[in-house]
Amino acid sequence: MKIKVIYRSRNEFARTNQAELPKIHRNPKPSLHPFEKPREYTRALAAVKIDSMFAKPFIGALSGHLDGVxxxxxxxxxxxxxxxxxxxxxxxxxxxxxxxxxxxxxxxxxxxxxxxxxxxxxxxxxxxxxxxxxxxxxxxxxxxxxxxxxxxxxxxxxxxxxxPIQQFSWETSESTISAKFNPVEHNIFATTGSDNSIALYDVKSRTPIRKLILDNRSNSIAWNPMEAFNFTVANEDNNCYTFDMRKMKEALCVHMDHLSAVMDIDYSPTGKEFVSGSYDKTIRIFGYDSGRSKEVYHTRRMQKIFTVRYSMDAKFIFSGSDDANIRIWKARKSEPLIVTSRREVQSMRYRNQLKQRYKNMPEIRRIARHRHLPKILYNLKKMKQEMIQSSRRKLDNIQKHSRSKKIKKIPARQKFIVTEIK
Known part of the structure; x- marks a missing residue:
């Protein structure tokens, strides 16, 4: 006689120890999970809210200087x-x-x-x-x-x-504000001058390469460590500009969110983002190809920021201001500083993937972009938006009512450039 029995191996279901989680077998058949997308959207919404709830970017301050840093x-x-x-x-x-x-x-x-x-x-x-x-x-x-x-x-x-071993100058050059060597091509360096210029020099050939004149002065310059031909400058007109040294007729990207002059800038060792410090008492983190900032950091006592640096592991940011303090920040505002378990790491990766998948949904985008600003900065931001809208409206009216109809709009990547000298 043949008898059929239900047989299950204990190794497939039982836990080896009490710390191990129970093994759950799941059928991935799509017809058995009709509401997969709504559940993922709910989890993504919760992940964005959790990210904002646990955001504590400020770590501490190094005090000891008697004057501004x-x-x-x-x-x-x-x-x-x-x-x-x-x-x-x-x-x-x-x-x-x-x-x-x-x-x-x-x-x-x-x-x-x-x-x-x-x-x-x-x-x-x-x-x-x-x-x-x-x-x-x-x-x-x-x-x-x-x-x-x-x-x-x-x-x-x-x-x-x-x-001196070598000396470089232009006919119309004035005093130099900052200079940075290329981290990959060590014979190339860039400078910013008080004549609103950005100049490139080649030490090996002992000649200047080219010079770019902007509308406003650039206070600092930083090279992308991963893309050695790209660099970003911090400008007095509240914006940061990323250029390709091979084609400087226009900027690759205009990074605009600051409300006052940008004083310093520094790239992450990964080359994926950079940090900027401004005269408006805020620190902002930008993606290397993003026009808007991902994060904005500020405190009640922090004054005007004159220098910022990324740590070599790309996890922390250091800022120096004229209140004689150096402040330490997280590069990712909600990242835990303690040692995390394997399950926590997997959970954070899963939440990040969900946020990336549903980042364009209106509610998730609204929560992810929302930042609290001091009242003064909020009013300045509102005023700046009104000025930009007014200038756009004025240009549209001029084009609409002009007789020639040949007035061209200058792209934002070109309108701040005065001339290029080779």
Missing amino acids: YSIEKHPKNLSCLLSASADGEVKIWNVLERNTFFSVQAHNSFIRGLTISRPNGTSFLTCADDRTIKHWPLNLESINQEIVPFSTFITQSTLRSQ
């Missing part, structure tokens, strides 16, 4: 090391992990305008100030408690040579 530089090898320079000539080396100083030195007797660390090892750093001197300092974190003195001090010329 105008220069910050990150260490290329040590994630917990940060250098800062203030207007009173003091340079501090910070331990970000413990939020205290490794060492501080009175580097200059005047306003420090620039600070940079040698790459790729970070064994020394240089400072320049209003006293017209450049100082070269050693940086050894193992013996940081010892008194440090500069390797050399020189005034516009090196201590090893009586004349």
Whole structure:
């Protein structure tokens, strides 16, 4: 006689230990799940709300400077090391992990305008100030408690040579505000000048490449570390402009959300986004190809921001303002700082995929884009929108009622460019 029985292997259903979740077998047949899309939409809506509820981007502040912080530089090898320079000539080396100083030195007797660390090892750093001197300092974190003195001090010329190695200039050039070398093509560097210009130079060929004149002055410049031919400038007209050095007749993207002059800018090591600090007392994070900011950070006590930097792991942002404080922020506002389990990581990835899939739904887009702003910034934003709409309406009326009908609209990527000099 043949008897049919229901047989189930214990290994397929039983848990190996109490910490393991019960195994659930699910049939993926679509006909058995008729409301899959509505359920996913509800989960995506909940994920966006949770993201806003748990948003705590501010981590802490590093206090110790007696004057405004105008220069910050990150260490290329040590994630917990940060250098800062203030207007009173003091340079501090910070331990970000413990939020205290490794060492501080009175580097200059005047306003420090620039600070940079040698790459790729970070064994020394240089400072320049209003006293017209450049100082070269050693940086050894193992013996940081010892008194440090500069390797050399020189005034516009090196201590090893009586004349500079190379000198670049344009016929109409004025004072230079900032300069940055290309992180990939080390022989190319870009500068911004007080004559509203952006200039490219080639050290290898010892010649200037090209120069671009804008309507307003650019305060800072940053190269994209992943796309070495692209760079972004922080401009006085409240916008940031991304250019391709191979074709500078127009900008690749116009990043506009700030309400006052943009003072500094820095790219994430991933090259996917950059951070900007503004005179309107806010920090904004932009996608490298996005015209609108993804995040805006502000606090009640934070004053005008003059310098911003990404950490080398792209998880944190450092900002320096004229209230003598350095603030630490999360690059992703709701990302937990504690160690997360495998299940939590899977859950966050699933929620992120849902938000990405339904990001264009009206309710989800409204919640994701909503940001609380101080009353002053809110009124400034409203005024700026009215001015933009008014100028567009005026141009439309001119085109509509002009006799020639040949008035062309200048694209936003070109209207701020005055001329290009090659």
